[in-house]
Amino acid sequence: MSGTRWLDEREQGVWREFSAAFGMLREHLEGQLQRDSGMPHTYYEILVALSEAPQRMLRMSELAETLRSSRSRLSHAVARLEANDWVRREACPADKRGAWARLTDEGFAVLEAAAPGHVEAVRQSLFDALTPEQVTALGEISSAIRNQLAPRCAAAVAAEQAERDADRVAG
Incomplete structure (x- = not known):
């Protein structure tokens, strides 16, 4: 491993601070959403992405790309959201293998209720410190x-x- 570019002391310190801060921020926001809205951050991100899409719908492949998620992980999450009636999957008429994910009115209402608390948590834990x-x-x-x-x-x-x-x- 002679070609390894080891981190120097300063870089190691920055890396550890960044890693700890990022982990704590994700944990804090995950806890806030679970506590206040009963959903994991992943579900919130799906609802947001769909709410911002035209007609509140995206192809499942586009949604996976948008969220930087594997299709199998996304499919599992969307199945849970379907069970809550927050998202509905629809067949794609142009591509028999493709499917659309559509945010339902109930899902949009859940997102509207969750957003103020989540935005406040982001503001307090990130932006207020800077x-x-x-x-x-x-x-x-x-x-x-x-x-x-x-x-x-x-x-x-x-x-x-x-x-x-x-x-x-x-x-």
């Missing part, structure tokens, strides 16, 4: 990390799709 300059810097840093990882994530999604296509052909 100066306006730090908010700008956090946005720039987040974009840089996303841009660095986007090609790798796209390649992983493509590989997953190729594997599914190969399984369909073989099966």
